[in-house]
Amino acid sequence: MILGASFRSLFAFGSQSADSEEGRAFLQARVALFARLMLGVMGVLLCFTFVFATSLRWFYPNLLNGETALPPWAILHGIQAAIVLKLTFLWRYCRTGVRPLWFLRASECFGTITLCWSYTAILFFVESRARPELMLVLAITHTLVARAAVIPSAGGRTLFVGVVSLVPLIIGAFLRHLSGNDPTWLGPPILAAVQISLWSVIAAVVTVVISNVIYGLQKRVEEVLRLGQYTLEEKIGEGGMGEVYRASHAMLRRPTAIKLLPPERAGAHNLARFEREVQLTSKLTHPNTVAIYDFGRTPAGLFYYAMEYLEGITLEQLVKHGGPQPAGRVVHLLSQMTGALAEAHAAGLIHRDIKPANVILCERGGAADVVKVVDFGLVKDLGNTKNEIAVSNVNVLTGTPLYLSPEAITSPESLDGRADLYAVGAVGYFLLTGRTVFEGKTVVEICGHHLHSVPVAPSTRLGKSIEPRLEAAILACLAKAPAQRPASARVLHDTLETIAATEPWTPSMARDAWATHAALGLRSGERSGMHGMVGVSRAGPTLAIDLRDRELG
Numbered sequence: 001m002i003l004g005a006s007f008r009s010l011f012a013f014g015s016q017s018a019d020s021e022e023g024r025a026f027l028q029a030r031v032a033l034f035a036r037l038m039l040g041v042m043g044v045l046l047c048f049t050f051v052f053a054t055s056l057r058w059f060y061p062n063l064l065n066g067e068t069a070l071p072p073w074a075i076l077h078g079i080q081a082a083i084v085l086k087l088t089f090l091w092r093y094c095r096t097g098v099r100p101l102w103f104l105r106a107s108e109c110f111g112t113i114t115l116c117w118s119y120t121a122i123l124f125f126v127e128s129r130a131r132p133e134l135m136l137v138l139a140i141t142h143t144l145v146a147r148a149a150v151i152p153s154a155g156g157r158t159l160f161v162g163v164v165s166l167v168p169l170i171i172g173a174f175l176r177h178l179s180g181n182d183p184t185w186l187g188p189p190i191l192a193a194v195q196i197s198l199w200s201v202i203a204a205v206v207t208v209v210i211s212n213v214i215y216g217l218q219k220r221v222e223e224v225l226r227l228g229q230y231t232l233e234e235k236i237g238e239g240g241m242g243e244v245y246r247a248s249h250a251m252l253r254r255p256t257a258i259k260l261l262p263p264e265r266a267g268a269h270n271l272a273r274f275e276r277e278v279q280l281t282s283k284l285t286h287p288n289t290v291a292i293y294d295f296g297r298t299p300a301g302l303f304y305y306a307m308e309y310l311e312g313i314t315l316e317q318l319v320k321h322g323g324p325q326p327a328g329r330v331v332h333l334l335s336q337m338t339g340a341l342a343e344a345h346a347a348g349l350i351h352r353d354i355k356p357a358n359v360i361l362c363e364r365g366g367a368a369d370v371v372k373v374v375d376f377g378l379v380k381d382l383g384n385t386k387n388e389i390a391v392s393n394v395n396v397l398t399g400t401p402l403y404l405s406p407e408a409i410t411s412p413e414s415l416d417g418r419a420d421l422y423a424v425g426a427v428g429y430f431l432l433t434g435r436t437v438f439e440g441k442t443v444v445e446i447c448g449h450h451l452h453s454v455p456v457a458p459s460t461r462l463g464k465s466i467e468p469r470l471e472a473a474i475l476a477c478l479a480k481a482p483a484q485r486p487a488s489a490r491v492l493h494d495t496l497e498t499i500a501a502t503e504p505w506t507p508s509m510a511r512d513a514w515a516t517h518a519a520l521g522l523r524s525g526e527r528s529g530m531h532g533m534v535g536v537s538r539a540g541p542t543l544a545i546d547l548r549d550r551e552l553g
Contacts, residue, residue: 024101027152028094031108034150035091038115038143042084079125083118086111108151109161116140116165123172133173133196140165141203148210158211159204166200232258246309255309256293271303278305280349281376287364288340290374310372312362315431319356322516324434327467329369329513331496332505333361334428336371338493341424344376345417345489351376352415354423355403356430368510401446402436403427406480409447417489418482424492425477425485432470433461437478451480469499 090107093099119136144162147153153161173196177189237244242261249256261271275295282292282305295305315333319325325333337359344351351358353375364370405422408415429437438449455478459466473495479485486492 024104025098027101027104027108028099030151031104032091032094034108034147035087035094035111037146037150039084039087039091041142042087079118079121083115086114108147108153109157112143112147112161113165116143117168119143120169120172123169123176131192133169133176133192134199137166137169137196137199137203140169141199141206144203144207145210148207149214152215153211154215155208155212159208162200162204162207166203170196170200247306255311257307257309259305259307261303275303278376280347281344284340284343284347284349284376286340286343288336288371288373289343289376290360290372307374308372310360310362310374312360312372315356315359315361315427318361319430319434324462325431326505327432327470328500328503328505328509330428330431331467331470331500331503332369332510333359333371333431334424335493335496335500337373337424337427338421338489338496340371340373341417341420342489342493345420349376350415350417351420351423352408353400353403354420354427355400356427359427363514367507368514369505401443401450402438404447404450405482406451407482409451416482418485421477421485421489421492422479422482424489425474428470428474429455429458429478432458432466432474435461467499467503469495470503473499 090111094104094107119139123132123136144158144165147161148158170193174189174193177192232245232247234246235243236246236257242259245258245260247256247258248254278292278295281289282295290310291308293306293308296303313321337354341351341354351373354373358373358375360372360374362370362372403423403426405415405419408419426437429435437455438446438453440446440449455475458471458474473486473492477485477492486495
């Protein structure tokens with residue numbers, strides 16, 4: 001069955017993922033690794049044979065009938081040196097730059113074959129009475145096993161490489177023993193060929209099994225993440241509820257962000273609730289709300305959704321790199337946030353986790369300073385006491401402690417849109433002053449401040465005056481009682497629009513600000529594709545996924 005599958009995939013020259021740029025780069029790295037591995041092996045063998053030959057020449061001249069030139073050994077050294085040079089070139093050529101896929105495929109295939117043929121050539125330059133072909137079949141087997149383990153390859157391709165590599169050794173073993181110089185106990189030459197054939201079959205089967213297992217695991221990963229006509233290109237963030245990948249659609253070729261939510265990361269109850277809220281969020285059309293393109297759940301229980309990919313920075317990064325922001329810009333940003341929240345609240349959605357890391361600043365349609373509110377409806381529980389107060393934590397709070405309303409602490413089941421307005425006030429305070437409203441060493445201390453402490457006015461924190469109406473609006477949002485805050489996000493939005501008339505933030509000012517961001521040298525790894533998540537890491541090869549098998553909730 002294994003060999004049958006191998007013949008069917010004889011011309012499947014590698015994995016499907018290798019057709020992508022990430023797959024090509026992965027293959028190039030593996031070819032370089034294989035060349036370096038074999039280079040190390042050949043280097044050791046070359047040193048050993050050189051030392052061995054030198055020892056014979058100087059210490060046992062009678063064993064070699066007094067010869068000192070050792071022509072056969074010189075030829076053997078030449079073969080090994082040629083192998084080392086070839087492997088060195090392949091390793092150095094593939095370790096840097098961008099090498100074409102056809103070259104990588106040809107190099108790993110025919111490079112392995114010629115390397116094994118070089119081993120076979122050694123057969124004709126050593127004494128035959130000790131059955132040197134047995135040593136050489138071991139060397140070729142190790143080489144083929146190393147290739148199968150390192151190079152991603154379909155079983156059929158591995159079988160092809162193995163057969164072409166081993167057949168010359170079988171023929172060579174037969175021809176080498178036709179000289180008639182072998183002792184009778186070695187048997188006829190055909191016996192040597194049969195023995196090598198048996199070991200060659202074992203080597204070929206073992207390498208095919210190794211390739212099929214590794215190739216199958218790679219295909220299995222692709223099938224597990226079979227979510228749609230998207231290609232996952234790079235992991236760009238990770239949070240308590242899941243992982244975010246940059247992806248592209250197979251047909252539209254537009255950049256997309258895919259969020260994967262494994263059930264073990266959130267629990268069945270939270271997943272069901274989150275799925276319902278994503279369905280509602282996908283209906284939001286406000287230009288300052290992240291757009292959701294698609295969502296669903298696979299038979300394995302993996303929940304996912306696809307949303308627009310945002311290239312920009314979070315408000316948290318903005319303050320981290322740029323410090324306190326001018327009042328006009330703060331009004332401009334808060335006005336966009338409240339516009340997005342007004343639509344969400346009207347649809348019965350409460351964000352629950354408004355914070356600087358969940359608000360992304362980007363450029364859209366040539367306009368700078370465009371706000372995108374992300375992560376609507378993420379539910380997090382109370383409980384964890386770790387001092388990670390600046391980041392949302394799973395099993396901690398419904399929201400982030402630094403931006404949490406008092407009622408979210410005392411009666412989270414009774415939240416309404418005014419809890420989001422409290423967080424908006426806290427974000428505005430952070431933008432104006434570069435500091436959070438309350439600070440503390442523990443979550444408990446922070447929550448205590450939200451419940452009982454009166455915020456210090458932003459102007460007092462900064463030591464300079466701030467537009468009175470803006471300061472009053474922020475402090476009103478930070479009122480302990482929800483009834484003392486603005487009545488709705490729409491009311492707060494209208495208030496901010498009025499303030500904007502005297503604290504303008506023009507398009508030219510926004511463009512100048514973005515030029516400043518560039519001057520600050522914000523690294524691409526810190527830019528938004530994170531959708532509000534701080535940790536960024538690199539993913540492996542491109543993963544092709546397919547939405548046809550999904551189950552919608």
